[in-house]
Amino acid sequence: xxxxxxxxxxxxxxxxxxxxxxxxxxxxxxxxxxxxxxxxxxxxxxxxxxxxxxxxxxxxxxxxxxxxxxxxxxxxxxxxxxxxxxxxxxxxxxxxxxxxxxxxxxxxxxxxxxxxxxxxxxxxxxxxxxxxxxxxxxxxxxxxxxxxxxxxxxxxxxxxxxxxxxxxxxxxxxxxxxxxxxxxxxxxxxxxxxxxxxxxxxxxxxxxxxxxxxxxxxxxxxxxxxxxxxxxxxxxxxxxxxxxxxxxxxxxxxxxxxxxxxxxxxxxxxxxxxxxxxxxxxxxxxxxxxxxxxxxxxxxxxxxxxxxxxxxxxxxxxxxxxxxxxxxxxxxxxxxxxxxxxxxxxxxxxxxxxxxxxxxxxxxxxxxxxxxxxxxxxxxxxxxxx
Ligand SMILES: C[S@@+](CC[C@H](N)C(=O)[O-])C[C@H]1O[C@@H](n2cnc3c(N)ncnc32)[C@H](O)[C@@H]1O
Numbered sequence: 356x357x358x359x360x361x362x363x364x365x366x367x368x369x370x371x372x373x374x375x376x377x378x379x380x381x382x383x384x385x386x387x388x389x390x391x392x393x394x395x396x397x398x399x400x401x402x403x404x405x406x407x408x409x410x411x412x413x414x415x416x417x418x419x420x421x422x423x424x425x426x427x428x429x430x431x432x433x434x435x436x437x438x439x440x441x442x443x444x445x446x447x448x449x450x451x452x453x454x455x456x457x458x459x460x461x462x463x464x465x466x467x468x469x470x471x472x473x474x475x476x477x478x479x480x481x482x483x484x485x486x487x488x489x490x491x492x493x494x495x496x497x498x499x500x501x502x503x504x505x506x507x508x509x510x511x512x513x514x515x516x517x518x519x520x521x522x523x524x525x526x527x528x529x530x531x532x533x534x535x536x537x538x539x540x541x542x543x544x545x546x547x548x549x550x551x552x553x554x555x556x557x558x559x560x561x562x563x564x565x566x567x568x569x570x571x572x573x574x575x576x577x578x579x580x581x582x583x584x585x586x587x588x589x590x591x592x593x594x595x596x597x598x599x600x601x602x603x604x605x606x607x608x609x610x611x612x613x614x615x616x617x618x619x620x621x622x623x624x625x626x627x628x629x630x631x632x633x634x635x636x637x638x639x640x641x642x643x644x645x646x647x648x649x650x651x652x653x654x655x656x657x658x659x660x661x662x663x664x665x666x667x668x669x670x671x672x673x674x675x676x677x678x679x680x681x682x683x684x685x686x687x688x689x690x691x692x693x694x695x696x697x698x699x700x701x702x703x704x705x706x707x708x709x710x711x712x713x714x715x716x717x718x719x720x721x722x723x724x725x726x727x728x729x730x731x732x733x734x735x736x737x738x739x740x741x
Contacts, residue, residue, distance in 0.1 A: 360590065361401040364421035366512065368394055369414050372718035373541040377414045384408060402592065406599045409516055409583050411576035413540035413567065416519045419501060419512035426507050429462055430472055433509065437476035445513060446498045446589050448487045452477070453496030460504040469509075473502055497587035517584030523577050525566060525634040532560065534662055534698075536577070538720060539563040542727055543571060545716055546660060546696030551612055553657040557647035557685065559616025562627030562640070564660045569638045572612040576603040614640040615654075617647050648681055650689060659686065659695035665723070666701050675704045683708035691732040700725045 369377040371394055378388050378396050384407060388398045396415075400408070409418055423440050427433040446452070454473050456466040463469040477500075478488040489498070499514035521537035534542075543564065548554060550572040556564045570577050579600060585591060618624050624644045631640050663682060666675035679701075686695050687710065699705045700723040714729040 362399055363402065363405060364399055365397070365405065365408075365515075366419045366421065367396045367398075367408070367412075367415045368417045368419070369396070370394070370416065370535070370538050370541065370719060372716065373414045373537070376541050376544050377412065380412045380414055381408060384411070402590070403595050403599060405515055406583075406585065406596050407603070409520065409585065410578045410581075410599065411603055412520070413571070413577055414537050414544070415516075416521060416537055417514055417516040418520075420515055422511040422513055424508065424510045427462060427509060428507065430468070433462065433469065434472045434476050436509070437473050437511070438480050440476075440480075440511065442477050442480055443484055444589065446489070446587060448481050448485050448489050450489050450497045450587055451492035451495065452489045452498040452500060453491065453493055454500045454502065456502045456504060458504040460506055460509075462507060463504065466504065469502060469504060473500065473511075497584065499584050513584075513588070515583065515585040515588075517582065520578060522581075524581055525630055526561060526563075532664075534560075534563045534720065536563060536567055538718070540567040540571065540577070542696065542698055542718070543568055543660065545718075545727055546658070546729060547694065547714075548658045548660065548696070550610065552694075553613045553615070553654075554660060555614075555654050555657045555690075556616045556660050557650065558661050558663050559618050559627060559642065560623045560662070562616050562623075562630060562642060564662070565614045565616045565627070565640050565642075566630065566635060568612070568614055568660070569635055569640055572610040574606050574608050574610075576606075579603060612639065614638070615652075616640070616642045617645045617650060618642075619644075619646045647685055650685075654689055655691060655693055657690065657693050659690050659693060659697075661695070662698045662720075665699060666704060675701060676707045679704040679707040680709065683710055686710060686730060686732055692734070693732050695730045695732065697728045697730070698725050699728065702726055 367377060374391050374396060378391050381388055381396055384404060386398050386400050386404060388396055390397045405418060425436045427436060454470045456469045481488045499517055501512045501514055503510040521535045523536050554568045559565060616627060621644060624642055627642045700720060710730045712728045713731050716727040718725050718727055
């Protein structure tokens with residue numbers, strides 16, 4: 356299929372385990388998804404929808420525009436085919452560019468050499484046409500080019516997002532072991548939370564679940580105000596971008612959902628409160644400095660969401676098995692009736708929760724293989740973990 360401005364071939368990327376959720380998100384914007392792969396969702400769309408997907412999806416990390424796929428026998432052929440790409444149609448010579456090469460090829464001993472040949476091809480093409488060249492900028496690029504190598508095949512993409520989309524802009528300082536925003540949003544979608552029931556995170560850290568939950572409940576696009584790489588493309592249409600922004604703003608609702616986070620440590624509580632005051636001042640998000648084992652508020656009929664310590668990165672004040680046993684007691688005694696969704700990277704310890712899961716979903720928190728454990732607490736909840 357020939358690719359035109361209304362027919363852009365896009366690969367969206369996401370964290371492992373969120374592919375189906377991202378597919379649903381993309382389809383909710385009227386897009387037909389072609390295929391779903393490991394960490395990727397592929398589809399065709401138009402420029403306006405590409406802007407919207409960057410601003411409004413919660414679980415994507417990047418949206419890549421496909422430029423070209425080709426075979427090469429050696430580095431010279433690779434250079435020549437890279438040079439055939441109409442780079443000047445995509446960006447102006449004064450832009451700062453960055454090239455990333457991923458994958459493996461027997462032609463290039465290391466990917467850095469492929470990056471250099473790509474840079475040469477782009478620079479030479481601009482020099483020949485304009486007697487000038489774009490500059491390379493690794494830290495703060497405007498145009499990001501990604502080359503995937505699979506032996507003697509290259510696939511070339513322009514990244515429309517730039518900075519990964521989980522960087523919403525509300526968390527400048529990093530807390531201890533925070534969840535990435537895309538994963539927190541994906542977990543909330545997989546948990547079955549209905550966006551109306553009071554959301555409680557008993558070990559909230561920097562509050563990622565609470566902030567992502569607030570954005571979801573109020574139908575606020577998470578990246579409304581952010582910069583995107585597509586804003587530096589030659590065909591960038593500010594008018595369309597503004598229109599999309601206005602449309603998304605008009606869809607914001609004012610939900611009554613309440614959000615409460617607890618944390619035993621003072622520093623994450625301080626950080627979460629700072630984020631709340633600066634970025635979500637109107638929200639009904641309450642951050643309380645407390646040990647979840649000492650919560651006396653009535654929190655039954657709530658939805659519990661948590662990413663407790665796994666016993667590796669974050670230390671707990673007692674042994675990890677006992678700690679998960681106490682999480683189980685907390686769910687059975689304080690959160691009954693109610694629902695809970697717990698992300699853990701410590702499956703052995705999680706058996707001590709002692710409640711039957713209604714659903715178990717495999718996810719990755721960075722490199723750590725995790726399970727999202729969904730529970731339903733009601734009078735006479737089954738007590739065996741399976
Ligand atoms: C993995 S972190 C949670 C990160 C959080 N989801 C975020 O995105 O920032 C676990 C948190 O549990 C907190 N914690 C550990 N024991 C606790 C307890 N007994 N009561 C409340 N919070 C506790 C830690 O202080 C830490 O912030």
